Amino acid sequence: MVLKLYGVSDGPPSISVRQALTLLEIPFELINVDYGQGEHMTAEYAKMNPQKEIPVLDDDGFFLSESNAILQYICDKYKPGSDLYPQEPKARAIVNHRLCFNLSTYYANISAYTMAPVFFDYERTEFGLKKVHMALDVLETYFERSGTSYAAANHLTIADFPLINTNMTMEAIGLDFSKYKRISKWYNDFKKNYPELWKISEGAMKEVQYFMENPPDLTHLNHPIHPARKIKK
Template identity: 60%
Template structure:
């Protein structure tokens, strides 16, 4: 098994945490994002979307981090509490995964990652969208009343949501206005230090890029617009 991943990419980190939690042996292949290794024709044979990550399970190629995490659990640990078979429990996990993909990570990425790597700026509007996402997550945690995002046990939904939230920590975003989110995030770090070690490695890279943005001025590519120099 091989995982084509980027070292600081939240979707890649979520999949790596799943592999670690399931104790699946695999080869980690780093994809150089800045060198556009994911935009090559060779990479497109594995994933026509040319996005990261991609799983190669003995010639079976699968992209999209949610699909990869679900596949790993279904095939290699069907009885795991990370993605239980119970329809109601699984429905909540799936909802949280969809929530992260479409409502939570998207504005967080636009506010935290895009200004580092692309020609985007942090504005009051991007901040408000992040705040809105956090408010909704806070509400989900309050209504469910459990330790983790989809229940009292950690699930693959938490891996995705943690990987998104670490982007905020990387840019020193204050979570104190969202006490349930902050507690959930701290609990994960405390209870799963080996998994957090994976997530933290990516967070530290993003934090370093925040302080010293990469020079992408020579990257002339429609999917990678020239980023503006910070003042």
């Protein structure tokens, strides 16, 4: 049975998994979850993921959510010898660290400033921007100390995908991060060295930019955590 990935076309966690599956040449069926219609909030979707978050991987009835876990799983099960997720303990620990750092700090702080105001009733504030630059400072420091050309090694790993796609959200809203020289070089090198993977990110970026100009009406979702933005009629 071919893998099924329930995802959204503009969500960094979803497109990160798509990029890994694409690079590893693992066949999969992409099933679009209509976020605007609340398909992720249904009882049927909750059977796959009680968190009602996106994406979800279906491997012949084995349902796995959390994009980091999905990235690790597909490498371990389908391409265990791949450099994308090295098996040497220290090398793997760095990859795992960067994945955790993105989840807890980098994406958490940056998406709250870039993505949340596009879809929900959040404002971009000076404090929010400060947290963005704090996250950028830390990643720049990791690059400086490691001396590697990619986030966790001198080659691409699964840690790069979510970090790259967090940066994509900054580019989408026109937030300039060029003063972070190592981050900028890594980001631009990814575009140049992996154009087919960047196409996936670029497509998501264009969607985010479209929604910036045409805010979606999500008031009907009654999201328990994120208040819907009020759309001016």
